[in-house]
Amino acid sequence: MPSLLPLVLLALLSTALAQNTRSASRTSTSTNPTSTAPVPAAATAVNEPADGSIYFGLWVDTSVTSGDSPLNANARLGRNISWFQFSQNIPVDEYNDVTGVGGIINGTKVTETNTDAGIYVTVYPLQGLGGFTQQDMAALGVQLQSYVTAGHAVFLRFAPEMNGNWFPYATQPTMFVATWKTLYTTIKQSCPTCGMVWSPNAAIGYPYGIALDTVALAADQAALDTNGDGQLDLNDDAYSPYYPGDDYVDWNGVSYYYKGNYPNDYNVIQPPGFFEGSMTGVLPEVDEIGQTQTQYTPFYNNYCMANPCMLSESGASWKVNQTGIPSWLTVSPTQEQVEGAWWRDGITNATFLSMYPRLKMIMNFEWEKVESDGNVPTLRDFRLTNATDVLAAFVADFEAVAQRYVWANYVPPPPSGSGGGGGAQIPVPQPQVSVHRATPYRATVPTSLSLFFSSAQGWAELRPYALGLTALVAGVLAGVSLVL
16 A cells, blocks of 8 residues: 555646646747737747747836836837846845845736736846756746746846856856756746747957956867867857757847947947847948958857847947047937937838848847946946937837837736736735745745745645645545455
């Protein structure tokens, strides 16, 4: 008799996992935001829209000091934006309830829009690739699945711009690939419908001043020197050393910005075709500064065929406090001229969109922030929906291509007193005042037993499952006894 118990438990666990996977699949299929173009029944990638259509998303500054929100962004644009991006660290920082900094993202910022907009989570391992555990990965997966359960598709972008030198996890291709594969497998166990986004920095400017002999490990030096000439320069592949393979990636993306002419401290209109450089790797010629056309590693042909691709974060910067204006720039352009040149070159450019149909998402960085190049701090505004004249021009130009873009669907809010908000029947996790790195974040009322149990979950939560399982096993054993 005792030998039957492991078999019974294994069968029960398999059934629970199968039910949970089927439920997650149904949720992802029914909540994918597709109001203007239907998603095919068998999409080739997680969250992929139909051919000929594209997502437009915003990374909105929801900080306490900014006070912006997805709800406000929708109101400004006059449309239900399909994806909103947020960021958090791994392991999760402690949340400060005064400044609003740290903790996990506040998913209710999306649910309060009363739409099925997707939740795009960028995760930074700022303690390095060895600074977190597989349990931290598992907790992240359960957190993300809670958003799917609440009716929102999910993207996860891990350790972006790893091919640069401005993050502590950068220029470590061998460890990055190994970590990515472990993360991908772990996340998919909890959140099978989460779209994993691999996202380096765009190749233009590579290797960004990185010298090969400054890379710590010999294995990484060998990986980065893709043409074997003993040096790291623009002739080396900016992407391939960090690529974990098509089987471990759902979408490929790049960060791509127009910030002007180095040190990027004054306003100047971008050259035509600059936006296309995100796909081709071509830096256009600019006579005024003596910039010749330069070919860097192309992205589209190499990384947008097997998987759909995106601009993971992008935008053109308007320098609020410009300095260093050159003598040849006799008239400074306006903010609408600088940012308008950007969106007309790509976001609202029908020719560009048709030339690159595998580009299926453009995420704009809707922030104003201080950045410093060459030790010159500059306040830069990347927002398209803030200044009245910029917003009006953007909305007007968008109308010509709006039918190409996928917009979020309206979701009626739940009845009063039913809990949740913004159409979410199950409340999504909130930032917490005290965060324990091993605690899995999930819906307030769990729908299945977590496989990633820790003492932080507590007996109160597990008690109903334990009692139910005990009763079921007892019944099975009693039935077997009668048969015998």
